[in-house]
Amino acid sequence: MKALYFAWVRERVGKAEEELDPPAAVATVGDLIAWLSERGEGYARAFDKPGVVRAALDRVHARSDASITGVKEVAFFPPMTGG
Amino acid sequence: MATVRVQKADFDPGAEAEALASGRTDVGAVVSFVGYCRDEGGGIAALELEHYPGMAEDEIARAAGEAEARWPLLGATIIHRYGRIVPGERIVFVAVAAEHRGAAFAAAEMLMDYLKTRAPFWKRAIRSDGVVEGWIESKRQDDLSAARWSAAD
Numbered sequence: 001m002k003a004l005y006f007a008w009v010r011e012r013v014g015k016a017e018e019e020l021d022p023p024a025a026v027a028t029v030g031d032l033i034a035w036l037s038e039r040g041e042g043y044a045r046a047f048d049k050p051g052v053v054r055a056a057l058d059r060v061h062a063r064s065d066a067s068i069t070g071v072k073e074v075a076f077f078p079p080m081t082g083g
Numbered sequence: 084m085a086t087v088r089v090q091k092a093d094f095d096p097g098a099e100a101e102a103l104a105s106g107r108t109d110v111g112a113v114v115s116f117v118g119y120c121r122d123e124g125g126g127i128a129a130l131e132l133e134h135y136p137g138m139a140e141d142e143i144a145r146a147a148g149e150a151e152a153r154w155p156l157l158g159a160t161i162i163h164r165y166g167r168i169v170p171g172e173r174i175v176f177v178a179v180a181a182e183h184r185g186a187a188f189a190a191a192e193m194l195m196d197y198l199k200t201r202a203p204f205w206k207r208a209i210r211s212d213g214v215v216e217g218w219i220e221s222k223r224q225d226d227l228s229a230a231r232w233s234a235a236d
Contacts, residue, residue: 056135081204081205081219
């Protein structure tokens with residue numbers, strides 16, 4: 001699946017997007033965050049405060065228990081500050 | 084069906100609001116809101132707005148759909164800019180047309196509350212001394228403002 005990172009999540013991870021191929025045991029958004037956090041210091045810093053970073057699956061807001069099965073695009077970003 | 088635009092360019096709020104009523108005889112009220120970039124007492128030289136292309140449009144359209152399901156609206160236009168915006172410039176526009184003002188006021192307010200908490204945009208401030216500040220943090224008050232639309236009636 002394609003992963004996108006925005007704002008300070010992008011800065012901490014160090015890239016705007018990448019292809020991810022998580023193992024089958026990674027089933028939910030929360031699992032994916034835990035798996036990504038093991039990939040390096042930048043990822044660990046991006047996800048260091050549980051519950052702060054938001055996620056979207058195929059461009060729809062998703063909670064951490066949402067299934068990532070069949071998802072083509074996952075995005076991680078801080079709480080939104082538009083308007 | 085709402086008009087949703089996410090764009091770098093400025094917009095003409097008067098023309099956008101008028102377009103909702105122009106040529107129609109059923110519209111009794113158009114309520115519009117314009118959000119501007121402010122300088123916070125002279126400390127801010129510019130805002131940089133980042134967005135999630137595709138999802139930003141989708142999420143605003145979803146919010147507009149919820150407003151249309153809730154109130155008898157005759158039209159809505161929502162515009163959100165991205166990129167570098169300096170104090171005094173417009174950032175966001177919401178206008179709603181309805182037969183009566185109550186629905187138009189309420190829907191415009193709901194749309195703004197939803198935009199602030201659900202549309203994927205992020206602001207960071209460039210200070211007047213040129214220093215790039217961190218990303219602006221979300222406000223708990225904005226979450227509370229948005230939550231009342233799901234809690235109420």
